[in-house]
Amino acid sequence: MRIRTPVTDLLGIDLPVVQAGMSWVSSASALPLAVSRAGGLGVVAAGPMRIPDLSRVIDEMEHGTDQPFAVNLPLYRRGVDEVMDLLVARRPRVLIASQGGPRRYLARFRDAGTICLHVVAGVEHAVKAAEAGVDGLVVVGAEAGGHPAPDQVSTLVVVRAVAAAVPELPVIASGGFADGAGLAAALAIGAGAVQFGTRFLLSAEANVHRAYQDAVLRAGITDTRLVGRGLGPVRALANEFAERMVKLEDSGADLDARRAEFTRSTLRMAAYDGDVVHGKVEAGQSAGLIDSVLPAGEIVRRIAEEYVATVDRLPRPD
Template sequence: MKPTRLTKLLNIRYPIIQAGMSWASSNAALPTAVTNAGGLGVIAAGPMYLDVFRNTVREVKEAVEGKPFAVNLPLYRPEADKFLDVIEEERVPVIFASQGGPKAHLARFHALGTHWIHVVSTLEHARKAAAAGVDALVVVGAEAGGHPPANGVGTLVAVRRAVMELELPIIAGGGVADGYGIAALLALGADAVQLGTRFLATREAGVHDNYKQAVLATGIDGTTLVGIRKLPIRMTKNAFARDVLEADMNQQDDDAYATLFNSSSLRQAALEGDVERGKVELGQSAGLIDDLPSAAEVMQRLVSEYEAAIHRLVD
């Protein structure tokens, strides 16, 4: 795989990023495996306690032996400033941030040599983050699990437009589970590709086995976008999702809708294994996944598939 602006910036071998996923990568095992296989592993700080987070950062740092790794931090979360302090103290080389403005933090972390990558789901937010001075962007399309753009714009269009307009490196996210998808997005001009659902379905991912089995059971049309009136989530079409979609159809009043929406959580699915009433956040790429290998095996496959895709075009 040819070097890109992003691989050169972060000093990683492959332009492959493991998405920061609450609980799935809120551990040392998954980020370590991805980084040691030549990609960029990302610790998801979102649901972690501060002391556990610090210990996990130190564990990953020791296990990767100087290779780059990252932390994903939603800036809106309680005690975000304390987590940023830990990131500074532990000299984490890369930050992936979302759901908050980066401008107030950039000088502090750039002075340390830490690269700040901002995750965005709309072109408007991409422009603002680029103007603020971030080092790179993750541009997420509608196919992505978790919180994709409510406007429904797909990855191919969102990423291509960002590449056309913005000068900084672009990481594409949404709808990719293999090396063929990586080749397609790099051909659009992306500098790297972020994969979430594919790494969720690995042995190192720190979620309940029921959640992993839900990935395998979900077809390409097996996810839906729920909560348009609140914070849109792409997830499986389980009992909870059906109830929310029915509430949308019936124009349920705001209070009742909020009560219903807040009756379920990602934790319920990820840790407790309730895949019928919990928020089983998955991307459409779940329909391309049918096994639970190790993260290192996934990395090897992604590179081989990418090479096969390129050879198919040029031979």
């Protein structure tokens, strides 16, 4: 099956399904390989990876599929310049950059022939990225896990606003999507694809502790918290860490006290060690829409089939 959009044309993929670059979860080849082989865009998360490990995973991706894949690079990570040197030399088809400005990397990757997508969470940054010359945007709304925008504008609103502000750029919507009905909704408001995070977190190939998956699988749509305002907020499941942060924020604790608590807990504690009580169990509100762990290729296939079924059910004008 093919579903053609401006994003699929830009990236050379069959389906407008992008697997989010999630630290630990896709910091290995199994998940992105499965997604790319199924016709979507698999994304390697370079955020927590050492350079030799990243180079090895890129080798595995290149040997494992002839379909496009991407590398996600948070620009705030330690040693980012060395990582960029490696990626420029390896020339991945697609770079998805986040947490920084595009002028820092754009010229180098453009010269290497890499398609550059930039993650934004509002119209102002979308316009600046467009003016800098990026090839497309990933637009993240409040429902997303990980690092959504602190202003908490919903995905449906921010994607519609960005699509209207920069109509020349392909847009990938991210935050709150779990199935083909969500894909249909995103395409209807001007996106050309959807980035699915939590749905692929709950895949058989996710490089994450099973306790993390079990906690997300049990969650409902109201079981996440946005915590860490002023510190680079994250959306994570309600647990002892998140509730302590909520109490500190509600009581007006000073920034240093909140920072100490916020940095004491890490994503690695939950994703790698399986400590879902004290770690940052990052997940989106869409966790409450998902009730199974499936092979990633099956997830891609189901999203495409659900999209077609959703469109067929929509009322037609008389």
